[in-house]
Structure formats: structure tokens, C-alpha cells
Amino acid sequence: MGGGPCGCRDGPDDGDGVTTAFALPAVRGTLKAQAPLAPLVWFKAGGAAQWLFEPRDADDLSAFLRDLDPSVPVMALGLGSNLIVRDGGVPGVVVRLGKPFAKVEALDATTLICGGGASGILVSSTARDAGVAGLEFLRSIPGTVGGFVRMNGGAYGRETCDILVECDVILRSGERVTLSAADLGYTYRHSTLPAGAVVVSATFRGHPGEPAVIQAEMDRIAAAREESQPLRSKTGGSTFKNPDGHKAWALVDDAGCRGLALGGAQVSEKHTNFLLNTGDATSADIEALGEEVRRRVKAKSGVELEWEIQRVGLSADDDFTGAKK
8 A cells, every 4th residue: 555645645546446535644553455344243245345444552542543534434443353344345434443452351359441442352351360250141142341341242141331431432533532321321332432433442340259150150151141142143142132021043033034044144053043044155144144133033922122233334335435336
């Protein structure tokens, strides 16, 4: 990629000789055009990022967002678990936090500071080693700290809002701010974190515990997941939110959707709130199957399921300019 004046780069050609007209600031991390996202998401399906940015550190990210045209969309990507990337790809910039943001350290006997790119397994294991209990549930969530904070991730009766003290966030403007749990307006699987904001670190607080007892609880959670969920499949985790008074999987099962298939996508027979890529599914297959499940559940029970999985990007018929191919 060649740099223009001041280290700026032109947007990529869309394949038809049309260049999306925005410039990108110089960076110290890595910046790739037309970067395939399928290898980075659990479904192993979907299109490319117009630009994929892996910042070297928080200052690199802050400066980049500050100097980037405000009209360019920005999306943070963690482990890509609860995510459908549509087949036409994601316009703008996808920010992926790598190793510099994957550190976890104990601050005191009950508190950890965790990088936004740290996995739930790393956080819970570090908490165990430090004798901090109450974070075991993070062992069961296939994601990173940034995703937990944004989506109020939770499992086994606990949620991120139960343990979050505060988080450091870089806003779309490049401004770095510290937000408390109260600032995030948490509800079930939802926060009011602004669009385009990236969580670079979070402070979690538990309570003192014995490492052996903490490990036993983590083992219990891991065994329960192994027994009930299709962990070795190409999936996106829990597909739909649990409606008030209901379990999503039970509604899907009652609607006769266990094993239902569309193209290369299938409703898991092991856990009906999971969709699977059985081998060659497109993201359109997966999303259409989810919508068919929603339709059947509504017809059967009258309950309208809400997606828990985030769906982003353009359909295969669109390009990064928004025009039809």
C-alpha cells in the first residue's frame, strides 16, 4: 500500500474501477485492505473488511480514529464468536485488538485490569491464580473483554454488569474516556456504549476465593458447556436472546426447528439456540435460516425472538459504495 501526502492512503478500488473516497491516517500498527474476515469469525463465512486495522497500542488507535474522516464507519472485532459477517463484507474500518491488548493483571486481592482483547478464558484463569472468585462464568463465554463490556455478556446466572467497575474506551472521535458500569446503561445483552467506540481495557472486581474452589467451578462450567453445546462446530454461539419468561432454545424446539437446514446452514440438534455452518454455508444461508426460525417460532408461540448474534456488513449484491452490483 502506497502512502499519500502525510502518510494518508486512498480507499481501495471496488473491483469496477470505483474508488471509495476517503483517506486513512498513517499508523504504527498494521492496516490491510480487503482483508478476509471469514477466517477470523467462528462461522468461517462472510466477506472482507474494506480495511482491517490492528493498532500497536491505545495511542495508535486514538490517533487513527481522531484523524480518520468522521463519516467512515468503524467496527471493533474480538474473537468473532457472536457475529455474522454478511457476504458483501464490512465497509469502513474493522479494528481488531491483538496481543498488545490481551494482557490481564491483578491490581489487588479482588480486582483485575484486563485488556480489551483478552479472552474470557485468560481473565478467569488469571482470576483463579490470584484467588479472585466471581469471574468463573467468563470461562464459558467465547469472546473478549471488549465484547463482554459492549454486550453485557453473561452466562450461568452472572453478567458483565455484576463485575465491571469501569472501562477505558476510545470513542469514534479518538477521545479516550473512562466509563463506569452505571454509565453504560446495562440491560440484558445490551449497553449504551456509542457506535464506533472501542473498549481498550476494563477493570473487573470479584471477591476473595480459594484457587482450588475457583478451579472446581470453572471445571463444572466447562463440563456443562461440553455436554450441552456444539463446541466443535462452526457456530456463532447463542443465536437468540431469551425472551422474558422463556428459554429461546425451548421455543425453537417447540416450533419443530431442531435440525432444520437451509443451504449449508443448520439448526443444531444438540442445542437448538445454535446455528451451524455444516461446511459450505454462506452468511446469507445462516441469516436466512435464523429468520426462518424466527418466523416459525412466532407462528407457533406468538413470541418474537430477538437476535443475540450481531449481523454486520453488506449483502453479496452490494459493494462498499452501497451500490448494487
